[in-house]
Amino acid sequence: MLQEISGRHEFSAFELASLASSSPSYDYSSENDTDSCCESQPCPQDFSLNFDRAFMPAVYSLLFVLGLLGNGAVAAVLLSQRTALSSTDTFLLHLAVADMLLVLTLPLWAVDAALQWVFGSGLCKVAGALFNVNFYAGALLLACISFDRYLSIVHAMQLYRRGPPARVTFTCIAVWGLCLLLALPDFIFLSADRDVRLNATHCQYSFHQAGHRALRLLQLLAGFLLPLLVMAYCYARILSVLLVSRGQRRLRAMRLVVVVVVAFALCWTPYHLVVLVDTLMDLGAWSRNCSRESHVDIAKSVTSGLGYMHCCLNPLLYAFVGVKFRERMWTLLLRLGCPGRAGPSRQPSSSRRDSSWSETTEASNSGL
């Protein structure tokens, strides 16, 4: 019998009767129901599941609306620009698109958390891959932005702005290509499977291959570690340069740099700490019990929501902190609201070719 049995087998009353009569040889002398209480009772996951059922749909819908509005505003302002986009602006546009595509899948996960996965395996693969593609794209584009700023501030070298715009386009194509490649395993291994323990269908990985750990490690290195190290290095160098120089603009630029890194850390650290606790419990370093498990599950839901919130924060951080973005936003709104008066209200600054928002770039233009 080499074939693997899956699922769940329930014995009927009739089978139980035959079991009782046909197997009188059990040794029950050591058995006692009452003293083996709590330790051996199965863990009901009702508490955390009920929490998810209420919490996740609420958070996901909120993030869906906020993410679409915020990133939509960023994309609209960028696309309404008359002049060609600078390199940072191009990355910001791609970042906004990635974040929008990610939050577009959130309603599906909301339904999944509230009921179960009712959309079939095809949509599970597509939505799961889309989610991961855009998650990696977000991380890699943040790395690209930091590298771009690093070059312009530390080396006073404007790799992208002086070169042909094709170079930026190529970088973006490379980023998206890499993300598609990284999400390919998700597309292959995700499927809508019935979970016998939850008694519900969920969109989950059907890993059976031994190599899947190596695969995920590769994903992790290319999708997380690389962008994080690039960001850390670039922003550390930028900070060290900005700290040496003085001036109001540079202080503001520094504030933005710190805010960006802190936001990324604040959004993702709690989740990874919770997952670390879970991993420790898996490894047996921390003993498991029912209430601890359900606490970890709830903490994971809350902190992952915080993590996804990062894609709603990107437009606020990268765009709304910049003064010029707000000006352009108002211009755009005025143009949309009253088309007749739009002409004169346009800001003269919008004709500048440098990045409209990122003050680090401005700092670099003003003499660094």
Added chain:
Amino acid sequence: MSMKGTVIVLAVILCATIAQGFPMFKGGRCLCIGPGVKAVKVANIEKISVIYPSNNCNKIEVIITLKTHKGQRCLNPKSKQANILIKKAERMNF
């Protein structure tokens, strides 16, 4: 360079932990914690469920519902009684 250090530490935590993927792609946990009871009186049994390993729980679990609302027990899958039940379930599935 304390920020750089912080970010590297974060990255290492990330490295150690993200391998299990986002919670939305995870199913339920194992139902039984610990070894479970060795045996249960057949007369007290109302229902027996044998649950096979899945993507989210890599062990076989035998859960017994007791009569008269005494709740459920995890039967140690390595025990003699569980082995007989598992064999019986296998026979019925094929």
